[in-house]
Amino acid sequence: MATNSGKPTLLLRNLALACVISHTAAAWAGGSACVDGTGVRACVTWSLQVNPVPNQNFRITFDATGEPNIELRTGDAGWEVYAVEVVDGQATNTVVNIASLTIDPSSPSQSFTVSIKKGSGPGAANVGTVNLDAASWTGHSSIGTGSHITGDLTGPLTIKSDGNGDGGELWLIVNGDVTSPSAISVPIVKYLRVSGDIAGDLDVTAQLDGILEFYGNVGADSVIVVEDFGEGATLIGNDKNxxxxxxxxxxxxxxxxxxxxAIGQDIAGTIDLMDADIHATLNCFSVTSTGRIINGGIIRSPATVGIGDTGHTTATLAGEATFAGVESGANVFFECSHLDGTLTIASDVAGNVLFGSAGIGASGVVLVGGDVTATGKNLVGSRRSLSG
Structure with a gap:
């Protein structure tokens, strides 16, 4: 280099300037910024027209495997993050893993809403730790509408509401699994869909305010807690296989x-109603010999507790189900299912306890601790009456 025009320093400066200009024009226009690793590009956008500044508004590093760690520092209601594969120096539309998504608020009252998405599509494959909380911080955080990952959630996910109850909302589609030791802890679920298995815990600390649905197996070590339901909120386990x-x-x-x-999977674990009443529909496809529905309060009118599903005569209650009572106008309905376990009504049955054509098996037991009144229909198939 020393023999090439005698100006190596000037040449290096020109090359560096060209690289900066190229990177800025290609990736930092319109309120966004990207950082390249080895074969991966991690990007952030926000709601402001100016570009977020690296190491001031955000920070992106890469772990030993080359996956990005994205840290947001300046509060904004419109953060979006994603990571894509880079081939021959060009970003593709193939999303890749994000190792972590965290915040380090530059002031204690700033708030963050972050969507994991690229445009209208998914923003990552697997995602590890998501921690939108910080020490000595009074703001709130949410995972925003349209968040979508094509792979697994492999780490814990934490978001936070503030002292006024603002924020703390989760909107997320997971095409893969929620793997152990993943734990999702959020105040409010607006929409959460997990297409694969759930091995970790899910704690909805305030309320389900939309739809929570899961399609795969729920592991024996998984605990799902839904503290309360908002208007129209629905919890769905969606596949009998x-x-x-x-x-x-x-x-x-x-x-x-x-x-x-509505739990469509075979229930081999436990649904614990914690002595609370049932005012709306509770449907379970099938309860196996190890499955339990426990601590049910009174089934209130016009609620229905259903076991089984039309057209699936193999559905059964082989485990146990316990409720405090059945109010007049309420229903316990075994639709196309077989009672091989124990149904316990601790007090009065004033509503309807109806069994389909499958009826009660040789090992099936119905225990009623109070009176069976004449206000409802208490039938086994079309032949026998339920007695106390």
Whole structure:
């Protein structure tokens, strides 16, 4: 280099300037910024027209495997983050893993809403730790509308509401699994869909305010807690080809304005109603010999607790289901299902307890602790009456 025009320093400066200009024009226009690693480009955008400044408004580093760690520092209601593969120096539309997404607020009252997406599409493949909380911080955080990952959630996910109850909302589609030791802890679920298995815990600390649905197996070590339901909110386990082996806790039961609870998987674990009443629909496809529905309060009118599903005569209650009572106008309905376990009504049955054509098996037991009144229909198939 020393023999090439005698100006190596000037040449290096010109090359560096050219690189900076190219990077700025290509990736930092319109309120966005990108940082390249080895074969990956991690990008952030926000709601402001100016570009976010690296190491001031955000910071991106790469772990030993080359996956990006994205840290947001300046509060904004319109952050979006994503990571894509880079081939021959060009970014592709193939999303890749994000190792972590965190915040380090530059002031204690700033708030963050972050969507994991690229335009209208997914923003990452697997995602590790998501921690939108910080020490000595009074703001709030949310995972925004349209967030979508094509792979697994492999780490814990934490967001926070503030002292006024603002923020703390989760909107997320996970095409893959929620893997152990993942734990999702959020005040409010607006929409959460997990297409794969759930091995970690899910704690909705305030309320389900939209739809929570999961399609795969729920592992034996998984505990799902839904503290309360907003108007029209629905909890759905959506595939009878899988098994719910975990624990579902509903401290406020199923409120009257809820959309209802429907668990389509075979229940081999526990649904704990924690002595709360059922005011809206609770449907379960099948309860295996190890499955339990426990601590049910009174089934209130016009609620229905259903076991089984039309057209699936193999559905059964082989485990146990316990409720405090059945109010007049309420229903316990075994639709196309077989009672091989124990149904316990601790007090009066004033509503309807209806069994389909499958009826009660040789090992099936119905225990009623109070009176069976004449106000409802208490039938086994079309032949026998339920007696106390």
């Amino acid at each position: 899988y098994t719910f082996s975990g624990r579902l806790e509903l401290p406020n039961g199923v409120p009257a304005d809820a959309g209802g609870v």
